[in-house]
Amino acid sequence: MDSRYIMDKSRVSGVDYSFRTGRSVRSPPDRHGTVLYTFVLDSAAEGKGENLAAKGIGLSADGRLLHVVEKMSRREQHDAGLVEGLRMATPPHCPGLNGQVPRGLMHLDIRNPGAQAELQGQGSTPTERQPHSSHIPVPRNRKPSGHADKEVMAATVLTSLSTSPMVLQPSSAPTVPEAANRGWKEVLSASYSSSTSGNWSWDASDQSVPSTPSPPLSNDSNKNFLLSSNNDDISDDIHESTHFMFEDPIPRKRKNSMKVMFKCLWKNCEKVLSTSSGIQRHIRTMHLGRNSDSDYSDGEEDFYYSEIEVNMDSLTEGLSSLTPTSPTTTAPPPVFPSLLVDVPHSEHIEVTGPHSHAPSLLSQSAPSTLCHIRTDHAYQGPVNHVRPVSTGEKRQPAISTHTAVTKSHAFVTPATKATPGTRKPRGEAKKCRKVYGMEKKDMWCTACRWKKACQRFTD
DNA sequence: TGTGCCGGGCT
DNA sequence: AGCCCGGCACA
DSSP, rough: OOOEEEEEOOTTTTEEEEEEEEEEEEEETTTOOOEEEEEEEEEEGGGGGGHHHHHHHOOOOOOOOOOOOOOOEEEEEEEIIIHHHHHHHHHHHTTTTTOOTTTOOOOOOOTTTHHHHHOOOOOOOOOTOOOOHHHHOOOOTOOOOOHHHHHHHHHHHHHHHHHHGGGOTTSSSSHHHHHHHHHHHHHHHOOGTTTTOOOOOOGGGGOOOOOOOSSSSOSSHHHHHHOOOOOOOOHOOOOOOHIIIIIIOOOOOOOOGGGEEEEEEEOOOOEEESSSSHHHHHHIISSSSTTTTTTOSSSSGGGGEEEEEEEEHHHHHHHSOTTTOOOOOOOOOOOHHHHHHSTTTTTOOOOTTTTTTSOSSSSOOHHHHHHHTTTTTTTTSSSSSOOOOOOOSSOOOOOTHHHHHTHHHHSSSSSSSSSSSSSOOOSSOOOOHHHHHHHHGGGGGGGTTTTTTOOOOOO
């Protein structure tokens, strides 16, 4: 067997595996009936080759991962090395292997590296792992646990289903009940070693932008987590225990790393807050148009947010790997200042997806967009003297955003800059030079021609 | 590096 | 006053 599959970028215990493609080669069963999978990773992994090598995975000279672990017997390599290699190199989504996990060796749920990491103990990193010389002694065809366990799990799942607001969105991507359900099924049908699934897979690449009708929706909840909870007061033991009791039918998670967050389900609002009161206030004020000063709640906002679980380990790793200027993570802050003013900063987590700038139906965040629309084509006619407000201007600092209005302030108020002269702040509008270009200099206003302040496109 | 424009010189 | 340009600040 030699099946190709796509390996999504995944992250396992702090190691970023950027393998894009790979190949699994199935070896003949040994005398134990063990089926071995050797993963051959294509050169897409080159960038991480050294990293992997440092973690103890053998690489060939050209950066391919050809085999795992030296100085071990073939048997040990198979049992430990390959398992280790699979643990470390296998991304969460391996469609080609789903449902085809060979018995014996492959007890690990290869779709869930987090679960595998857990097998190594909490917080273990690949560098900390030592190859084990014996395979995990899980009998084949293991039956699910007894009736008592089933009942407990079923009860827990039912409880979860009945309490979670996500029931309202059957089409949602990994919702809590769904995850719980999956975990439950796995617990009942598979071995213990795969029981901690239902974790979040932090693969933002396969997240599609939702375009479903407004509220509620939560299709891309995952991708928000990575972007959201940097400055957050997350530690909340009440939520933690509640989450454990009602949301998590899975026997043991890494409790320390799982946090409950609250995600706004309003369309195009991907705000994630750490407290229910915060998200309720957000919904009340931003979407329901309620008075932000009043804490009165009629419960309606409960329908528009949901609890989500966040793996803080993955979260922090993801955050640490993001550059502060990453265009996917930082939206231009000054664009919608009105979005930010009502929410206390201690609780506010601005989650700005690719489409989140679109104003929600009831949100008050539209004015600047409308302004831009109005002046989008201001430059297309030479006689159009509507003051251009450029949409494509790179610079949009808070200072210069309102220079058109407050320009006189630059002369009245003390100079904010250290520059000695009283040089006018540069205007936002495109000037004749930019509008007409050097080749049409005769169309410039005289001031521009004389290198003076433009008179046609004044600020 | 391109752009806006201040300051100043020249006619 | 009109014209021109060196040079600075800024993005």
